[in-house]
Amino acid sequence: MTTREAAVRSRRVTVSRSVVAESPWVRFAVRRSGRLLVSLWALLTAAFLMVHLVPGDPVRAALGAAAPNDLVEARRHTLGLDDPLWLQYAHYLRGLATGDLGTSMTSGLPVSQVIGDRLPATLELAGLAFVVAVLLAVPLGLGMAVLTRGGRRPRVELGFTTASVVVGAVPEFLVAVGLVLVLSVRLGWFPVAGSDGFASLVLPVAALATAPIAVLARIVRVEVLSVLDADFVRTARAKRLPARRIYLRHVLPNALTASITLGGLLLGALVAGTVLVENVFSWPGLGSTIVSSILSKDYPLVQAVVLVYGVAVLLVNLLVDVLLALLDPRSTIREA
Amino acid sequence: MATTRRARWTRALRTPVGLAASGFLAVVVLLVVLAPLVWGERAEVVDTGNLLQGSSAAHLFGTDSLGRDIGYRVLVATRLSVGMALLATVIGVGTGLLVGAAPVVLGRRTGRLVTGAVNVAVAFPALLLALFFATIFGVGARGAVLAVGLATAPSFARLTQTMVASVADRDFVSAARIAGVSRIRLLVRHVLPNIAEPLVVNATIGAGGALLAFSGLSFLGLGVQAPAYDWGRLLEEGLGRVYIHPEAAVAPAVALVVVGLAFNLVGETIAKGMSPRATVGRTAGAPHPPGPRTATGPRRLEPAGSTLLEVEDLHVAFPFAGGWATPVRGVSLAIRPGESVGMLGESGSGKSLTALAIARLLEAPASVRARRLTFQGTDLLTADPRTERELLGASFGMVFQDPMTSFNPTRPVGRQLAEVSQQHQGLTRGAAWARAVDRLREVRVPSAARRARQYPHEFSGGMLQRAMIGMGLMGAPALIVADEPTTALDTTVQREVLALLARIRAEEGLALLLISHDVTVVRDVCDRVLVMYAGRIVEELPTDRLGEARHPYTRALLDAVPDLETSRDRPLAVVPGRPVSPDALPAGCAFAARCPLATERCRTDDPVLADAGPGQRVACWQTGENLGLPAFPAATSRAATP
Numbered sequence: 001m002t003t004r005e006a007a008v009r010s011r012r013v014t015v016s017r018s019v020v021a022e023s024p025w026v027r028f029a030v031r032r033s034g035r036l037l038v039s040l041w042a043l044l045t046a047a048f049l050m051v052h053l054v055p056g057d058p059v060r061a062a063l064g065a066a067a068p069n070d071l072v073e074a075r076r077h078t079l080g081l082d083d084p085l086w087l088q089y090a091h092y093l094r095g096l097a098t099g100d101l102g103t104s105m106t107s108g109l110p111v112s113q114v115i116g117d118r119l120p121a122t123l124e125l126a127g128l129a130f131v132v133a134v135l136l137a138v139p140l141g142l143g144m145a146v147l148t149r150g151g152r153r154p155r156v157e158l159g160f161t162t163a164s165v166v167v168g169a170v171p172e173f174l175v176a177v178g179l180v181l182v183l184s185v186r187l188g189w190f191p192v193a194g195s196d197g198f199a200s201l202v203l204p205v206a207a208l209a210t211a212p213i214a215v216l217a218r219i220v221r222v223e224v225l226s227v228l229d230a231d232f233v234r235t236a237r238a239k240r241l242p243a244r245r246i247y248l249r250h251v252l253p254n255a256l257t258a259s260i261t262l263g264g265l266l267l268g269a270l271v272a273g274t275v276l277v278e279n280v281f282s283w284p285g286l287g288s289t290i291v292s293s294i295l296s297k298d299y300p301l302v303q304a305v306v307l308v309y310g311v312a313v314l315l316v317n318l319l320v321d322v323l324l325a326l327l328d329p330r331s332t333i334r335e336a
Numbered sequence: 337m338a339t340t341r342r343a344r345w346t347r348a349l350r351t352p353v354g355l356a357a358s359g360f361l362a363v364v365v366l367l368v369v370l371a372p373l374v375w376g377e378r379a380e381v382v383d384t385g386n387l388l389q390g391s392s393a394a395h396l397f398g399t400d401s402l403g404r405d406i407g408y409r410v411l412v413a414t415r416l417s418v419g420m421a422l423l424a425t426v427i428g429v430g431t432g433l434l435v436g437a438a439p440v441v442l443g444r445r446t447g448r449l450v451t452g453a454v455n456v457a458v459a460f461p462a463l464l465l466a467l468f469f470a471t472i473f474g475v476g477a478r479g480a481v482l483a484v485g486l487a488t489a490p491s492f493a494r495l496t497q498t499m500v501a502s503v504a505d506r507d508f509v510s511a512a513r514i515a516g517v518s519r520i521r522l523l524v525r526h527v528l529p530n531i532a533e534p535l536v537v538n539a540t541i542g543a544g545g546a547l548l549a550f551s552g553l554s555f556l557g558l559g560v561q562a563p564a565y566d567w568g569r570l571l572e573e574g575l576g577r578v579y580i581h582p583e584a585a586v587a588p589a590v591a592l593v594v595v596g597l598a599f600n601l602v603g604e605t606i607a608k609g610m611s612p613r614a615t616v617g618r619t620a621g622a623p624h625p626p627g628p629r630t631a632t633g634p635r636r637l638e639p640a641g642s643t644l645l646e647v648e649d650l651h652v653a654f655p656f657a658g659g660w661a662t663p664v665r666g667v668s669l670a671i672r673p674g675e676s677v678g679m680l681g682e683s684g685s686g687k688s689l690t691a692l693a694i695a696r697l698l699e700a701p702a703s704v705r706a707r708r709l710t711f712q713g714t715d716l717l718t719a720d721p722r723t724e725r726e727l728l729g730a731s732f733g734m735v736f737q738d739p740m741t742s743f744n745p746t747r748p749v750g751r752q753l754a755e756v757s758q759q760h761q762g763l764t765r766g767a768a769w770a771r772a773v774d775r776l777r778e779v780r781v782p783s784a785a786r787r788a789r790q791y792p793h794e795f796s797g798g799m800l801q802r803a804m805i806g807m808g809l810m811g812a813p814a815l816i817v818a819d820e821p822t823t824a825l826d827t828t829v830q831r832e833v834l835a836l837l838a839r840i841r842a843e844e845g846l847a848l849l850l851i852s853h854d855v856t857v858v859r860d861v862c863d864r865v866l867v868m869y870a871g872r873i874v875e876e877l878p879t880d881r882l883g884e885a886r887h888p889y890t891r892a893l894l895d896a897v898p899d900l901e902t903s904r905d906r907p908l909a910v911v912p913g914r915p916v917s918p919d920a921l922p923a924g925c926a927f928a929a930r931c932p933l934a935t936e937r938c939r940t941d942d943p944v945l946a947d948a949g950p951g952q953r954v955a956c957w958q959t960g961e962n963l964g965l966p967a968f969p970a971a972t973s974r975a976a977t978p
Contacts, residue, residue, distance in 0.1 A: 038456065039456050042453070046468070050468060050471055054474070055474070150699060152700065169544070169596060169600055170593055170596070173552055173571075174548075174589050174592060177575060180575070180578055181582050181585065181586065184578075185579055185582050186582075230741065231738060231742040232745070234697060234742070235734070235736060235744075235752075236744070238695060238697055239729065239759070240725045240726075240728055240729030240759070241755060241756075242759070249744075249755075250744050253744075253746040254744065254745065254746055268459070268460070269461040271464075272461035272462075272467075273461075273463065275463060276463070276555070276556065279555075279556055290467060291556045291558065295475060295557060306471075309464050310460060313460055313464065
């Protein structure tokens with residue numbers, strides 16, 4: 001303990017000369033990237049161990065019980081599964097560093113190539129759904145807060161809260177099935193599956209965005225309600241600013257802190273939610289890839305897709321923290 | 337204790353949500369137990385003559401690829417779907433509880449490691465974790481249950497950690513620890529019983545989530561495998577032919593949504609039943625106008641003519657416990673251009689509400705009523721919103737009590753000043769900014785141009801309050817209402833701000849309504865004083881004649897001010913007793929209960945504000961008899977405060 005304290009003190013002496021090091025932003029960046037590295041390491045290691053935790057021999061499982069023994073042995077050798085665990089771990093990390101994610105067991109293609117082919121479609125879906133969710137949920141939550149402030153319109157409030165709880169609890173694959181039933185089968189407005197132009201995007205995006213809209217709108221409403229009671233809103237009203245300006249310039253920016261935190265969680269869940277929605281709509285993204293590769297026991301591919309999803313979630317969390325720090329500079333100082 | 341708990345549960349169950357939840361729960365339990373027994377065989381009957389049929393009289397939801405009835409299969413699948421969900425929840429809660437409580441047992445260092453691991457795991461969505469574990473445990477019902485269970489474990493672990501941490505700090509746990517109770521015993525005997533209730537609530541809601549997650553895995557083909565079937569699997573089979581027979585997908589989807597929601601409802605009901613907090617009743621009845629007009633309504637003040645602000649018989653009421661509380665009851669006042677008026681009174685006397693009502697800043701549920709409310713000759717009671725906004729925006733400035741909370745923390749101070757001129761004088765962004773900097777300079781904010789770009793938290797309290805005064809000066813104000821402008825500031829800064837207000841008033845020739853509980857502040861700055869008590873003006877007099885105040889309350893306030901002659905050996909004088917609450921006003925004079933001169937008449941009849949000398953009015957029955965009294969006998973009460 002004492003040596004660590006001494007080390008910290010000596011470090012402080014060396015860096016205190018630099019003005020930059022004293023900046024809360026530098027402290028924030030150091031602390032936050034430390035957390036990112038730890039999470040990233042945990043993710044990489046978990047993905048590595050995943051393959052080794054599969055009971056029995058993954059190669060045997062992938063090739064089937066009928067496969068000849070020498071083929072299994074040969075495949076084990078090419079995959080490096082004969083090596084001691086630590087060496088495999090080292091190879092795995094080196095491979096990741098050089099962008100080599102292994103070879104798909106079923107297609108024989110490099111995993112990185114499969115990911116490269118499939119990732120854009122998933123990103124398109126998740127990104128669009130998130131943008132739609134935010135663009136609809138924030139005005140909806142703000143509007144509901146303004147309408148129901150100070151206990152006004154209790155029936156509207158009850159209806160909104162009930163609806164948002166119900167809608168927010170329905171998982172995306174059920175929303176997807178419902179949308180298909182009504183909008184594709186009954187009304188024939190949109191294609192039931194596939195990825196072909198704008199029309200085919202509508203249903204998957206709607207399925208992904210529905211629950212987040214409900215959850216986010218509810219939180220935005222609660223946040224806005226608490227800000228409406230703030231002294232500075234009374235000041236803005238005393239300045240006789242138009243209502244629009246009060247809500248958009250004075251209330252909204254102050255109501256977004258918790259909403260951004262929740263928005264990040266929702267975006268993470270949305271990335272994972274693509275798995276189900278892609279399978280409903282036969283969307284050619286990573287979600288259909290991971291399910292088919294789990295079913296065919298194509299472990300290198302499963303491992304890589306899990307990694308990609310995990311890294312996406314970590315990046316979203318990082319983005320949220322940076323955004324929060326930018327919006328409220330005091331938060332980083334307080335945290336330090 | 338037991339009876340109150342039972343009463344709580346009865347109450348929770350009697351709510352619509354509680355009734356719906358218990359109804360759902362009963363149906364689901366019945367289906368889980370009975371459906372496979374009753375319909376199990378019929379759900380397996382293969383009818384090769386009716387493959388993949390749509391809805392018919394014999395098969396309400398059609399048949400599957402082997403001609404089996406989908407309706408029966410959905411009913412029978414309740415047991416497997418719900419059973420798997422409950423099993424997964426048990427695994428998730430159990431693992432989460434073990435991991436979450438581990439830090440208590442393991443000691444500091446290992447405990448922190450476990451906490452860190454949970455923090456990392458909780459960042460990943462449950463579905464991703466479920467896919468991860470499904471890969472490890474393999475495709476199938478067993479693997480999917482383990483996967484869903486372990487995927488929910490991190491969030492339960494986090495919940496347990498948070499609750500354990502809050503319990504572990506409490507006294508009885510510390511006492512047990514000091515008494516040498518072992519860690520495991522501490523956990524089992526003292527900590528876990530205290531976190532059981534919220535854990536049960538979350539586990540119930542979690543079971544709904546597990547049902548949907550497990551069905552999701554089955555839907556993807558990773559869960560239950562043929563010939564077994566659950567709702568997820570039936571949904572997947574139904575979706576394959578959604579174009580031809582959508583009802584095959586509708587039945588399992590509806591079952592999933594309904595039962596998933598039922599778990600949520602049951603969780604909510606349990607939470608309500610467990611929470612000792614009684615539900616707060618809504619204010620009954622429709623809002624009605626505030627209480628009857630007092631028979632003693634004040635008469636008209638001196639002729640309007642040159643008055644800037646005129647208020648007559650102002651009432652402010654709030655809904656309270658089914659009725660209305662009226663904290664402002666018939667205030668009348670007039671302010672002439674350039675005049676400085678102080679409003680004096682204890683907290684809760686209705687001063688700030690009066691100011692907010694005059695500034696038209698009170699919103700529903702507050703109810704504002706007055707016989708007359710005019711500013712610069714315009715009737716604010718009948719003015720349309722646009723006229724009101726333009727008039728008050730240009731000529732009416734407000735300064736609030738706490739400058740640190742009265743500025744928007746996310747906008748630069750200069751912007752917040754500038755937007756007034758952009759809005760009301762039609763200045764461009766640049767011109768408005770220049771005026772904001774100029775006004776900041778006017779209120780002596782040093783290096784105004786630089787300061788204007790800073791955020792409120794970079795200002796000191798005194799400087800922010802000056803900036804707020806500057807904000808009031810952005811237009812061409814005729815009146816500034818300052819509501820306790822110095823209360824939140826340091827004593828040294830208070831003087832600065834007051835001096836600034838006095839200087840601005842003199843230089844710009846504007847009127848000031850200064851609201852304060854501090855006699856010295858009002859005496860230093862104002863020409864005239866209005867003394868408020870329990871929502872009424874009880875005395876009005878020129879500041880230079882404060883010594884001739886007649887109302888016992890005013891005299892008590894004056895006596896409470898220490899000066900150089902105040903003896904330092906005796907306790908400071910205070911006004912004895914407490915202010916009356918606006919929802920429990922007595923019949924007579926509101927001050928009677930605290931007044932040493934009160935007689936029977938004071939307790940039954942409310943005194944009217946009446947002329948009592950040049951520029952002086954007072955609402956008191958006793959002033960006539962006590963005119964000659966040199967000093968208010970507050971000395972008797974000096975030692976009387978507890």
